[in-house]
Amino acid sequence: MMPEDRSTRPLNLERLAASDRVAGALSLAIHEHRLAPGTKLGEDEIGEVYGVSRTIVRAALQRLAHNQLVEIQRNRGAFVAQPSQQEAREVFEARELLEPRTALMAASRATGSDSDSLRAHSAKEHAAIAAGDRGRALHLSGQFHTEIARIAGQTVIAGFIATLIARSSLIIALYWRRESALCESHAHHALIEAISAGDGATARDLMRSHLVDLHTALDLRQTATPARTLKEALLSPESQA
Amino acid sequence: MMPEDRSTRPLNLERLAASDRVAGALSLAIHEHRLAPGTKLGEDEIGEVYGVSRTIVRAALQRLAHNQLVEIQRNRGAFVAQPSQQEAREVFEARELLEPRTALMAASRATGSDSDSLRAHSAKEHAAIAAGDRGRALHLSGQFHTEIARIAGQTVIAGFIATLIARSSLIIALYWRRESALCESHAHHALIEAISAGDGATARDLMRSHLVDLHTALDLRQTATPARTLKEALLSPESQA
DNA sequence: GGACACAACATTGTATACAGTTTCGTACGG
DNA sequence: CCGTACGAAACTGTATACAATGTTGTGTCC
Structure with a gap:
């Protein structure tokens, strides 16, 4: 047949x-x-x-x-x-749980073309930053994490991470504190090196500290909702000073 | 009218x-x-x-x-x-990663009404088993895990777990091996006790072993697709001995 | 002048109609 | 007898029409 x-x-x-x-x-x-x-x-x-x-x-x-x-x-x-502050916290806690593990696995599985792909991605990030396109740089930065999850070969968990990164974009839009934009470029570069070298333990630690860095760059103490509706803006708990 | x-x-x-x-x-x-x-x-x-x-x-x-x-x-x-065998493996690996941690947190947060809710759930499970309704028992068994995730208060991760449990239902339909149905009743009961007692470490270990038990009860070595369509049944690679 | 009631408007929820694709049966030719 | 080509039937993809709900503006009453 x-x-x-x-x-x-x-x-x-x-x-x-x-x-x-x-x-x-x-x-x-x-x-x-x-x-x-x-x-x-x-x-x-x-x-x-x-x-x-x-x-x-x-x-x-x-x-x-x-x-x-x-x-x-x-x-x-x-x-x-x-996303509420509570959700923001949970999203980053979940990322800190999943992604270091994923980076570890990515390091042990990454092929040459995977490394090339990551490097190409990093180059695009730099280009976006150089062009001053903050939004695009942010998007690419998220995609970088998704790519690592893909390399790790854990389809199911990669799907979760993709969801978390999507939500992170909203969280950053709402709660980002630092003015110094995209400090992550070098963090990503170090991650690429560790993964390409197959150094899983380093990749895991780098990822963890990278995420903690991101998390602490958020201001989750006060509501910073740029509410679109006037009603929501006027009903926000801060407008009664 | x-x-x-x-x-x-x-x-x-x-x-x-x-x-x-x-x-x-x-x-x-x-x-x-x-x-x-x-x-x-x-x-x-x-x-x-x-x-x-x-x-x-x-x-x-x-x-x-x-x-x-x-x-x-x-x-x-x-x-x-x-779900393919590969997906099945990944789903249970993800569950073994997430759920023990969730059980740990549930134990530290569970209130009296939470314990009551779990016990009531367990009773329903037993009733379904007694009635011989295997499908309903299976569904309730999955809901039990979702309930624990809810008690743990980790909304984001609870959502992931709910997804994983839903997929587990399909996986069990495809790859279940043991004939001894629902051996899980007592495992759930032990979990309830540990969570109610606030014994997180025990709850975590019980959850882990419970999941490993489920995982090993699957037969992931051969394709066991119960194709519904006649055409698919006749075209399956095994039907041409 | 302010609050409530009601009507006109705008937007979403659902059903139906039509177009494009796949599937299955059938006839033809080898 | 088998394979292929073609056409009808069945089904999905998309657009549009109608119904239900929410919003907004206006007028009246206090």
Whole structure:
């Protein structure tokens, strides 16, 4: 019989669904901080921008809602999510639990092309920083972590990490404290070296300290929500000085 | 006639979207093993069952796809997911990483009502076993783990664990080996005692060994896909001896 | 002048219609 | 008899229309 009955998957992903395109575009806009937390995402508005019907937009928004990048309120619409301080803490605690372990595994599995991929990624980060595109640099910085999880070969945990990094983007948008932008470039570079050298213990420690550094760069003591709705702004607990 | 309509149960969903109801029903059916992995989930068929249009069904299927309970193939439809052996391994590895830690935290945070809740849950499990309803017992067994994650107060990680448990249900459907059903009752009972007593270290160790026990009860060496479609059954690589 | 009630508007929730793709049966040719 | 080509049926992908809900502006009453 033919060796290809059904096992060979042509995988028609070449033509991806329209909702994927819209979801990706919105996701990128959020990651690059072009869409601020709290922004209302009207269905007609988005559909007009991308030239699709509300059916597609709704599917995309639903997906982003499941990724917790947007919050959908019944009969009211979708808004870019605004993680609470508590959520922010938990997200970074989870990252500090998962990612060092992932870096350790990545170091033991990384091939030459993996190292090249990481280096190429780092170069793009530097380029974005040099160009002054802070949003893009931030997005690439997140992707770097996702890439390491991919190299580690732990698909399931890599999926979790991807979710956490997406949420981290929102958290950074809300709670970032330091003015000195993207101090992470050299941290990433050191990680690349450790992983390429197969030095798992160092990679793990570097990742851990890198995440702690990020975590402590957040200001989780006061609400810094750039609330979009006037009502929310006026109802915030600080506006009664 | 109006008051009659309002008194009917199904319309009692004051603020629950219709797609939530459908997604929940399908999810429950999968968890209770009434829907086997590989089963085709036609949109019209489901819509007819629940009395809703394809719009709702599609939203529900999309959500389940994101939870990885179903797989959606473009232009072909949705099928109950069939986790590979590799995925199965990774899911249980992730559980063994996350859940012992969660049990530890649950022990330190559990209140009296939490203990009561766990005990009530355990009672329901026993009732299901006594009634011979294996599917429901399995579902409740999974819920037990989710409940512990909830008690631990780690919302983010609890979400991950809920996902992992959902997938575990599929994995058990595909790769379960032992005939001695639900050996877990006493394991759960011991866990409840440790958590109620605030003995975190014991709870952690019990959880770890419980998960290892589950993991080793799987047979991940050979493909055991119970293909639903006749065509798939006849085209499977084993049916040509 | 302020608060409440109601109506017009805007937006989301759901159903249906149509278009594109896959699947399956059937007829034809080897 | 087997393989292939073609066409109809079934199903999914997308757009649009209608219904339900929330929001906003206006007018009236106190």
